[in-house]
Amino acid sequence: MPFDLRSLAVTVVPPAGPLRGRVSPPGSKSITNRALLLAGLARGTSRLTGALKSDDTRLMADALRAMGVRVDEPGDTEFVVTGDGSLRPPAGPLFLGNAGTATRFLTAAVAAVDGTVVVDGDAHMRKRPIRPLVEALAALGLDVAAPSGCPPVTVRGRGRVPAGRVAIDAGLSSQYVSALLMMGALGEGEVEVALTGAEIGARGYVDLTLAAMRSFGAEVVQRDATIWAVRPTGYRAADFHVEPDASAATYLWAAQKLTGGAIDLGTAADAFTQPDARAKAVIDLFPHMPAAIDGSQMQDAVPTLAVLAAFNAEPVRFTGIENLRVKECDRTRALSTELARIRPGLAREEGDDLLVASDPGLAGQALPTRIETYADHRIAMSFALAGLKLRGITVLDPGCVAKTYPGYWDALASLGVGLESADPA
Missing domain, CATH: 3.65.10.10 (Enolpyruvate transferase domain)
Incomplete structure (x- = not known):
């Protein structure tokens, strides 16, 4: 049939x-979800073209909407994102299905929210590890908990990201590094992201993150192969094309x-x-x-x-x-x-x-x-x-x-x- x-x-x-x-x-799922988040954290209106419309990107867009960001979809490959540079506490947990990028990236980003945010997913996501990221955020002084080592993750934000150095074991996923880097621009001062070892899964995805961050106004200095310094610039709106x-x-x-x-x-x-x-x-x-x-x-x-x-x-x-x-x-x-x-x-x-x-x-x-x-x-x-x-x-x-x-x-x-x-x- x-x-x-x-x-x-x-x-x-x-x-x-x-x-x-x-x-x-x-459009690239990896780049679309990076661009959506950065546009949501930026002041002003950003237009994303060539973007992917799929389950994973819909979940990211819906999470941003739940935190006060306006996300319009004027075309099949377009998002128009308007924000004021901050995220607000959502009315309930952020449900992110089995979207790894959205879950890891938002776990770090919502540390800048003044209030409690629960990042959760489906049964598959609840088996995917996030402990290295949670421990890195906690070491920076943030109140983050994931008792099972997997989602759900509870982040009790104080409206700020402390300056300082944060170390991460990226052996399981480069997404942990990308999450910390994107969060770093929201710091009260410079945030230094360092690998605890030279191993990193798919380092090329970190390069994608850095390129997207710079497109939205971030300033990052790579001090060596395992250390990045992110300046507290926040993000500004931009027009961005997704390959x-x-x-x-x-x-x-x-x-x-x-x-x-x-x-x-x-x-x-x-x-x-x-x-x-x-x-x-x-x-x-x-x-x-x-x-x-x-x-x-x-x-x-x-x-x-x-x-x-x-x-x-x-x-x-x-x-x-x-x-x-x-x-x-x-x-x-x-x-x-x-x-x-x-x-x-x-x-x-x-x-x-x-x-x-x-x-x-x-x-x-x-x-x-x-x-x-x-x-x-x-x-x-x-x-x-x-x-x-x-x-x-x-x-x-x-x-x-x-x-x-x-x-x-x-x-x-x-x-x-x-x-x-x-x-x-």
């Missing part, structure tokens, strides 16, 4: 030939490579500033991807690369992916489980590494498989790629892609991929 976006499952029908056409990826999402682009680059097609994204790979754009160079090597791929600096691209690796000429080991265990789901476990569901032994975990056995002979086979997505948008979108080469791939809960790419299935269909609603049982 034809695919309905409300379906509980979708079967991907392999295309008869190469995928060709033009698809414009949505397309590099993580979303990886699915289209992989689809092009798997089918020998030509998909025009409207943006050259080298024009992206997001870390996941590094995956393009690896995808271009298919079917001779490297025997070992370090995913530490392009973590959200790993599911795309892992599914692509199933059809590679040689086995692929993914390293540096420890942080994948604390994403929307344990992505390392999900990837190994679902690849092995397609064919036993196709993937396995070795410690925190993922080993994909690879078999180019899989292509063209009928291997009816129901892919569990664990409410994780990236698992759903990456395993849809397997359906370009195999008959019988059914993706459960296809609607979970709305978290970051609501138009994903439409994009595939526009390129000629057949999609059929399926029985999830």
Whole structure:
């Protein structure tokens, strides 16, 4: 039957030939949520263009509205944000679903609120660690508590962020660093953010944060590779354009490579500033991807690369992916489980590494498989790629892609991929 976006499952029908056409990826989720927050903290009216409208960005926008910021949406890719430079206590807890960026960023930002704010999420978010950020904020003298080490987080603000030095272990997530940096501009004086070690997950995302902060008037000095000094400038309104999402682009680059097609994204790979754009160079090597791929600096691209690796000429080991265990789901476990569901032994975990056995002979086979997505948008979108080469791939809960790419299935269909609603049982 034809695919309905409300379906509980979708079967991907392999295309008869190469995928060709033009698809414009949505705006970057990472950049949109940074820009929304900074615009909400700024004095005046900011216009964000090219922005992503998805579950994650809607949750950030709604949280800002709950704290007195005006957020208008005049177009499909626009936000107009008006604030007075401060956030007010919301009437109730801020519910942020499973949006990691919104949860981590707001946990720090609401420290400047004069009053109590509870930052909470869904059952998945309540399993995602936030203790390192909470401990860093507490060490700066802020009243912050998360008894379970995960949300909900209670922040009892006094309307100010103390000046001083705050240290953070960023091994689990670069979002902790970004949260502290964005908060730092709200300080009574200079706030110095320092890493407790040299390790940081996806350092490129910190660069995105710094670029966005400077666009809204912040002044940050990087003293060395592990220390940043943020001056107490606050933020000023700005017009800001959001670039397309590099993580979303990886699915289209992989689809092009798997089918020998030509998909025009409207943006050259080298024009992206997001870390996941590094995956393009690896995808271009298919079917001779490297025997070992370090995913530490392009973590959200790993599911795309892992599914692509199933059809590679040689086995692929993914390293540096420890942080994948604390994403929307344990992505390392999900990837190994679902690849092995397609064919036993196709993937396995070795410690925190993922080993994909690879078999180019899989292509063209009928291997009816129901892919569990664990409410994780990236698992759903990456395993849809397997359906370009195999008959019988059914993706459960296809609607979970709305978290970051609501138009994903439409994009595939526009390129000629057949999609059929399926029985999830």
